[in-house]
Amino acid sequence: MTQVERHQWDVVVIGAGGAGLRAAIEAREQGLRTAVICKSLFGKAHTVMAEGGIAASMGNANENDNWQVHFRDTMRGGKFLNQWRMAELHAREAADRVWELETWGALFDRTEDGRISQRNFGGHEYPRLAHVGDRTGLELIRTLQQKVVALQQEDHRESGDYEARLKIFQECTVTRILKEGDRVSGAFCYERESGRFFVVEAPSVVLATGGIGKSFKVTSNSWEYTGDGHALALLAGAPLINMEFVQFHPTGMVWPLSVKGILVTESVRGDGGVLRNSEGKRFMFDYIPDVFKEKYAESEEEADAWYADPDRNRRPPELLPRDEVARAINAEVKAGRGSPHGGVFLDVSTRMPAEVIKRRLPSMHHQFLELADVDITAGPMEVGPTCHYVMGGVDVDSETAAASGVPGLFAAGEVAGGMHGSNRLGGNSLSDLLVFGRRAGLYAARHAKQLASARPAVSDAQIEAAAAEALRPFSAGEGAGDGADGAGTGAGGTPENPYTLHQELQQAMNDLVGIIRREEEMAQALTRLAELRDRARRAAVEGHRQFNPGWHLALDLRNMLLVSECVARAALNRTESRGGHTRDDYPEMDREWRRANLMCALAEDGAEGAGGRIALRRREMPPIRADLLELFEKEELIKYLTDEELTAE
Numbered sequence: 001m002t003q004v005e006r007h008q009w010d011v012v013v014i015g016a017g018g019a020g021l022r023a024a025i026e027a028r029e030q031g032l033r034t035a036v037i038c039k040s041l042f043g044k045a046h047t048v049m050a051e052g053g054i055a056a057s058m059g060n061a062n063e064n065d066n067w068q069v070h071f072r073d074t075m076r077g078g079k080f081l082n083q084w085r086m087a088e089l090h091a092r093e094a095a096d097r098v099w100e101l102e103t104w105g106a107l108f109d110r111t112e113d114g115r116i117s118q119r120n121f122g123g124h125e126y127p128r129l130a131h132v133g134d135r136t137g138l139e140l141i142r143t144l145q146q147k148v149v150a151l152q153q154e155d156h157r158e159s160g161d162y163e164a165r166l167k168i169f170q171e172c173t174v175t176r177i178l179k180e181g182d183r184v185s186g187a188f189c190y191e192r193e194s195g196r197f198f199v200v201e202a203p204s205v206v207l208a209t210g211g212i213g214k215s216f217k218v219t220s221n222s223w224e225y226t227g228d229g230h231a232l233a234l235l236a237g238a239p240l241i242n243m244e245f246v247q248f249h250p251t252g253m254v255w256p257l258s259v260k261g262i263l264v265t266e267s268v269r270g271d272g273g274v275l276r277n278s279e280g281k282r283f284m285f286d287y288i289p290d291v292f293k294e295k296y297a298e299s300e301e302e303a304d305a306w307y308a309d310p311d312r313n314r315r316p317p318e319l320l321p322r323d324e325v326a327r328a329i330n331a332e333v334k335a336g337r338g339s340p341h342g343g344v345f346l347d348v349s350t351r352m353p354a355e356v357i358k359r360r361l362p363s364m365h366h367q368f369l370e371l372a373d374v375d376i377t378a379g380p381m382e383v384g385p386t387c388h389y390v391m392g393g394v395d396v397d398s399e400t401a402a403a404s405g406v407p408g409l410f411a412a413g414e415v416a417g418g419m420h421g422s423n424r425l426g427g428n429s430l431s432d433l434l435v436f437g438r439r440a441g442l443y444a445a446r447h448a449k450q451l452a453s454a455r456p457a458v459s460d461a462q463i464e465a466a467a468a469e470a471l472r473p474f475s476a477g478e479g480a481g482d483g484a485d486g487a488g489t490g491a492g493g494t495p496e497n498p499y500t501l502h503q504e505l506q507q508a509m510n511d512l513v514g515i516i517r518r519e520e521e522m523a524q525a526l527t528r529l530a531e532l533r534d535r536a537r538r539a540a541v542e543g544h545r546q547f548n549p550g551w552h553l554a555l556d557l558r559n560m561l562l563v564s565e566c567v568a569r570a571a572l573n574r575t576e577s578r579g580g581h582t583r584d585d586y587p588e589m590d591r592e593w594r595r596a597n598l599m600c601a602l603a604e605d606g607a608e609g610a611g612g613r614i615a616l617r618r619r620e621m622p623p624i625r626a627d628l629l630e631l632f633e634k635e636e637l638i639k640y641l642t643d644e645e646l647t648a649e
């Protein structure tokens with residue numbers, strides 16, 4: 001029998017990025033004992049990498065901005081597939097969350113008259129992104145960490161123990177959500193350095209684990225984005241929504257190869273940068289889709305005039321939503337008009353003085369100089385699409401962030417689905433983290449309070465099963481064992497190298513379920529995934545449990561394979577193009593599909609449904625509330641809504 005330490009908490013938050021920290025602060029402020037578990041070092045999360053800013057309709061740069069305009073932009077960006085109530089709450093509450101950050105010590109860049117400065121970003125009608133140069137995420141995390149420390153100091157004053165009500169378990173990975181019956185009872189974890197197992201028991205668990213980018217070869221995401229929270233939810237019985245929608249950011253670095261995919265922030269375009277092809281043409285004017293025609297400039301003169309006079313000119317097409325720009329770049333490269341390394345040119349050097357570039361885009365200046373030996377104040381960058389963000393995630397209640405079907409499980413941030421519909425606007429993630437991180441913490445705390453005297457228990461049998469699953473890679477290939485996805489019995493056989501499996505998975509997802517999708521290729525991807533899942537049961541590692549990255553990756557493979565299957569299966573099923581899902585064989589947006597959400601769940605009893613582990617189901621979207629629909633012109637709604645929906649108004 002495996003002996004593991006058990007810790008008791010009221011609320012456990014998995015992940016210490018913006019969503020996790022905001023949730024933890026809220027739960028602790030509700031007076032509950034809260035633990036945060038994070039796979040990486042405390043402070044090292046994707047949130048820290050966020051460059052451009054946080055979207056909130058504070059109206060500092062243009063007083064016409066308000067939550068209704070922000071809501072409209074978010075719905076347009078998501079092509080009306082957003083869970084509209086989430087988009088509404090987000091637009092209404094984002095500004096308060098930014099003000100709150102400031103009261104906790106965040107130092108945003110200022111306008112000349114001392115207000116928080118706001119910059120332009122794709123798809124936002126007005127300059128809306130509060131920022132700190134191009135290091136906004138760093139300031140956000142610094143501020144939230146400072147708040148955590150302040151709360152710990154408060155607890156120390158009261159109880160003599162800094163960690164009495166808020167404790168961080170850093171470099172610890174959760175591999176299973178534990179349940180009693182259908183209710184959450186805790187989480188099973190291992191410490192990365194020692195390999196030691198432990199269990200945190202709690203009636204409320206908040207998933208805040210971020211995204212899935214590491215399933216793709218070219219990505220802006222770092223090593224810990226292996227879809228853990230998505231998979232943990234699935235394995236706990238909570239469905240995922242909208243998994244076919246993966247955002248390929250238009251501008252990642254394309255060379256040197258060693259850094260391919262690293263992000264080039266959208267602020268480069270927001271601050272005036274332009275995209276050109278190998279013929280020197282500013283090609284985005286050729287790619288304005290009908291649904292956006294009225295809002296974007298038709299000529300370079302009008303586009304350039306917009307920066308000085310946005311009220312009398314239309315926006316440059318470089319600031320279309322990300323899905324549009326990514327597709328346009330892809331098309332230019334395919335047509336043979338790409339840059340020498342297979343991207344296009346992004347230029348700020350001819351658009352603003354060197355000292356302004358260095359002041360407004362210090363990280364980009366540094367990044368290109370260090371990694372590519374390119375001085376962006378003197379010449380253009382080469383950029384191309386990179387897998388950046390997943391719109392799909394845990395299906396949650398819009399108000400409470402509670403995961404469907406699993407009492408006690410909550411999700412916030414990139415791991416949660418619905419808010420961004422089929423495509424997220426830049427800057428809307430940082431605000432999402434704070435708005436729904438707070439809500440998840442609040443409702444997780446309420447749930448835990450309700451169960452104060454009758455907490456679900458963690459059984460020894462569950463711990464035993466989770467430990468056996470985690471240890472399997474040490475004996476894989478030797479004989480019988482459960483499958484890498486926790487289903488069925490894996491066969492013995494030739495041991496497999498987890499790094500090779502990961503590379504093959506990334507290649508398959510990049511080539512077969514990437515930015516432009518086709519039926520045959522996605523079907524092929526599902527076959528490849530089934531083979532990889534089979535081989536992953538034999539993913540074997542040597543050595544021991546003390547810091548063993550091969551072992552950690554072998555465990556992450558289960559998650560990446562499950563999540564990749566969700567993406568491929570949902571993408572194959574959705575026979576239209578919308579936002580972050582582009583089908584070569586179904587290039588048009590289909591109004592009938594707008595009402596459909598595709599839900600992914602684990603196939604019943606671990607059965608291999610249709611050659612896979614994921615069962616797909618279609619769910620109808622609730623009708624958009626009438627007062628929210630009134631915020632749009634009828635002509636615009638006609639492009640998205642069915643006749644039935646329009647007449648029901």
Ligand code: FAD
Nearest residue numbers: 015016017019039046047050052053174210413414429430
């Ligand atoms: P994260 O910040 O990634 O945190 C996830 C946490 O979960 C980490 O602590 C991780 O260690 C932990 N974790 C994961 N799995 C486990 C596990 N199994 N057990 C325990 N812990 C686990 N958005 C904007 O709005 N504006 C921007 O300017 C912007 N710029 C970006 C730039 C880059 C380079 C990138 C990659 C993204 C950018 N985004 C931006 C998107 C945004 O940063 C992310 O969507 C957001 O930070 C996600 O926050 P999160 O709290 O959900 O997850």
